[in-house]
Amino acid sequence: MVKFVLDPRLEADCIRLGELELSLVLLMNNSLVPWFILVPKVEENEICLLTAEQQNTLYKEINILSEFVCDSFETDKLNIGTIGNIVNQLHVHVVGRRKDDYCWPGVVWGEKEKRPYSASEIENIRILASSIMANGKK
Amino acid sequence: MVKFVLDPRLEADCIRLGELELSLVLLMNNSLVPWFILVPKVEENEICLLTAEQQNTLYKEINILSEFVCDSFETDKLNIGTIGNIVNQLHVHVVGRRKDDYCWPGVVWGEKEKRPYSASEIENIRILASSIMANGKK
Numbered sequence: 476m477v478k479f480v481l482d483p484r485l486e487a488d489c490i491r492l493g494e495l496e497l498s499l500v501l502l503m504n505n506s507l508v509p510w511f512i513l514v515p516k517v518e519e520n521e522i523c524l525l526t527a528e529q530q531n532t533l534y535k536e537i538n539i540l541s542e543f544v545c546d547s548f549e550t551d552k553l554n555i556g557t558i559g560n561i562v563n564q565l566h567v568h569v570v571g572r573r574k575d576d577y578c579w580p581g582v583v584w585g586e587k588e589k590r591p592y593s594a595s596e597i598e599n600i601r602i603l604a605s606s607i608m609a610n611g612k613k
Numbered sequence: 614m615v616k617f618v619l620d621p622r623l624e625a626d627c628i629r630l631g632e633l634e635l636s637l638v639l640l641m642n643n644s645l646v647p648w649f650i651l652v653p654k655v656e657e658n659e660i661c662l663l664t665a666e667q668q669n670t671l672y673k674e675i676n677i678l679s680e681f682v683c684d685s686f687e688t689d690k691l692n693i694g695t696i697g698n699i700v701n702q703l704h705v706h707v708v709g710r711r712k713d714d715y716c717w718p719g720v721v722w723g724e725k726e727k728r729p730y731s732a733s734e735i736e737n738i739r740i741l742a743s744s745i746m747a748n749g750k751k
Contacts, residue, residue: 521690521691522675522676522679522691522693523675523683523691530672534668537661538661541659541660541661542661552658552659552698553660553661553695554694554696555660556693556696556720557693557694558690558692558720560710560717560718560719560720561718572698579698581698582696582720582722584720585720585723
């Protein structure tokens with residue numbers, strides 16, 4: 476198996492928070508919305524190309540991240556998507572949306588506006604997210 | 614259990630193709646891309662609020678539809694998303710994208726441009742899709 480390397484674009488745009496069983500957990504460096512990304516450590520670029528076991532694990536991880544976003548941030552709706560038109564490496568967005576956020580009711584994908592996190596904001600999210608990393612390792 | 618009623622906006626924008634075990638299968642009436650929508654017949658509006666069994670069935674149905682789109686249309690990438698910022702009823706988009714389609718590499722959500730299908734185009738897709746409806750009923 477080839478060593479897994481995170482796509483450089485994701486590496487540049489996001490902060491690594493940790494790992495679950497199958498996926499890296501990233502935070503998009505845009506504090507305008509709580510925007511997380513799962514990157515399963517696989518070579519395939521579509522969910523339907525994963526094995527049943529990988530899919531089950533990925534879907535479990537989407538649930539973990541979904542519940543984390545709903546519990547940790549004020550959200551009216553989750554936006555979950557796997558797109559990959561620009562970054563081909565399989566990745567799943569889990570975004571908490573609010574009816575008064577910067578681009579509601581539009582989608583965040585393709586929106587140019589962003590506001591990078593401060594170091595202390597990142598640290599706070601890292602602490603919050605540490606609980607799911609532990610769960611994910613169970 | 615309350616009788617399931619399809620959201621009027623989805624009813625207006627889409628063509629009903631059939632049903633799988635849990636979900637209605639809709640075709641977005643925009644022939645610029647092969648754009649299908651699963652609407653699970655549930656009251657919850659987030660995937661993580663479904664029972665484990667409902668989630669498993671929905672994910673199976675996303676796979677069925679994903680493979681159908683890849684097998685039946687020329688596609689370079691699948692875009693799969695559950696958004697619901699405008700239509701609150703839970704629904705999952707499965708869109709086949711091509712590098713030369715009308716809004717690549719942007720997402721289709723929020724794009725205003727569309728071209729409705731002709732009756733014969735709809736009939737052709739209905740025939741193609743009938744195979745997965747049969748599978749879904751197994």
